[in-house]
Amino acid sequence: MELANEPEEPGGLEAAIESAPLIGANGGNATYARCIEFFALWLDGFGIGDVVPAGHQPAVTAPRPPRVVLRYLTELASEKRTDGTFRYSSSALNVTHASINWDHARHGFVPPGADPSIEQAMRHFRRMREATAPVEPINLHVVRKMLSCLDPLGEGTVGARRDRGLLLLAYSASLAHQELAALQVGDLRFEGEAGVLVSVGHGLTESRRRSRTVRILPGARPGSCTACALVAWLACWPLSYGSVKGAPRSPARLSGSGAHLCVGEQSSSAPLGAFLFPQMTGSRTLIESPLTPGALERVLVRVGRAAGIKAKGLTCTAWRLGFVLEAIKGGAAFSDISLHCGYATSKPVKELADRFGLVERHTTVSIGL
Numbered sequence: 001m002e003l004a005n006e007p008e009e010p011g012g013l014e015a016a017i018e019s020a021p022l023i024g025a026n027g028g029n030a031t032y033a034r035c036i037e038f039f040a041l042w043l044d045g046f047g048i049g050d051v052v053p054a055g056h057q058p059a060v061t062a063p064r065p066p067r068v069v070l071r072y073l074t075e076l077a078s079e080k081r082t083d084g085t086f087r088y089s090s091s092a093l094n095v096t097h098a099s100i101n102w103d104h105a106r107h108g109f110v111p112p113g114a115d116p117s118i119e120q121a122m123r124h125f126r127r128m129r130e131a132t133a134p135v136e137p138i139n140l141h142v143v144r145k146m147l148s149c150l151d152p153l154g155e156g157t158v159g160a161r162r163d164r165g166l167l168l169l170a171y172s173a174s175l176a177h178q179e180l181a182a183l184q185v186g187d188l189r190f191e192g193e194a195g196v197l198v199s200v201g202h203g204l205t206e207s208r209r210r211s212r213t214v215r216i217l218p219g220a221r222p223g224s225c226t227a228c229a230l231v232a233w234l235a236c237w238p239l240s241y242g243s244v245k246g247a248p249r250s251p252a253r254l255s256g257s258g259a260h261l262c263v264g265e266q267s268s269s270a271p272l273g274a275f276l277f278p279q280m281t282g283s284r285t286l287i288e289s290p291l292t293p294g295a296l297e298r299v300l301v302r303v304g305r306a307a308g309i310k311a312k313g314l315t316c317t318a319w320r321l322g323f324v325l326e327a328i329k330g331g332a333a334f335s336d337i338s339l340h341c342g343y344a345t346s347k348p349v350k351e352l353a354d355r356f357g358l359v360e361r362h363t364t365v366s367i368g369l
């Protein structure tokens with residue numbers, strides 16, 4: 001089966017995965033069913049991307065032994081485009097893997113995906129992709145473009161207010177996704193003109209980053225101010241899980257348009273122990289569970305798409321690297337950036353600066369003499 005030099009085709013597995021519904025815990029079933037169709041055709045002896053004769057009835061898929069599933073995943077994982085890059089991303093492979101498990105489970109069979117050989121192979125596929133695909137950092141220009149696609153600050157719907165707060169905080173505090181997910185309302189402390197203090201990573205046991213307290217100063221304009229966005233989001237509460245009860249779809253306009261909301265009096269009845277960014281389906285229902293990495297990426301991808309940015313580049317890593325690069329360009333010392341991001345050393349910042357040809361500016365220490 002020759003797979004390496006197949007022409008690019010607009011449809012196929014890749015398109016099916018790319019068109020996956022963006023929101024909803026069970027919204028992926030249609031995508032899973034599509035993926036299973038491709039698996040069934042492969043079981044019938046077709047190559048990936050082969051033209052299938054009309055009227056062909058694919059084989060029943062489940063149950064399949066792990067070795068067959070492993071062969072299929074390996075074949076997908078090895079397939080390359082004509083420019084030598086992998087055709088299927090880690091997430092495409094993850095979706096395929098999950099769809100096969102899903103197909104087994106719904107027919108009452110043991111999902112083959114938990115087999116150690118498959119788990120090991122999936123880790124290997126991921127590592128190969130990380131090693132060969134350098135991440136393109138998301139710069140300030142892109143962030144501004146994304147913000148411009150959300151409703152104006154203070155007037156937005158519940159969903160738009162959450163997304164604005166989430167985007168700005170994730171970027172300006174350079175949060176890893178598990179750090180963002182773990183944040184509670186009580187981890188914020190608003191200090192007026194001194195901005196907002198965010199307590200990051202406390203209570204996370206498996207984070208690769210250090211827990212820290214990050215200060216985010218008020219933005220140059222209210223529309224791009226992280227503290228203002230958080231004030232506007234918290235003003236939507238009382239929200240309760242199961243619905244966006246108590247908060248109108250378009251929450252009350254906050255006074256002081258054109259002025260910073262973060263400097264004046266604020267009132268919010270958000271309980272301190274609540275997740276700062278609960279999961280939300282279609283801006284209608286709040287789910288009392290931490291934002292998963294997948295849910296966070298879906299928010300980024302949804303807002304990014306609205307701003308005309310390709311979904312592939314909107315990963316959490318690209319987001320964090322963008323912040324670090326902007327901070328270097330802004331003249332921050334490498335050690336300060338590392339502390340802000342929770343890195344144990346300045347090495348990751350230095351490496352990134354080298355990769356992009358940026359140098360650290362010399363800082364001055366004044367003791368007031």
Ligand SMILES: [Zn+2]
Nearest residue numbers: 225228260262
């Ligand atoms: Zn502000």
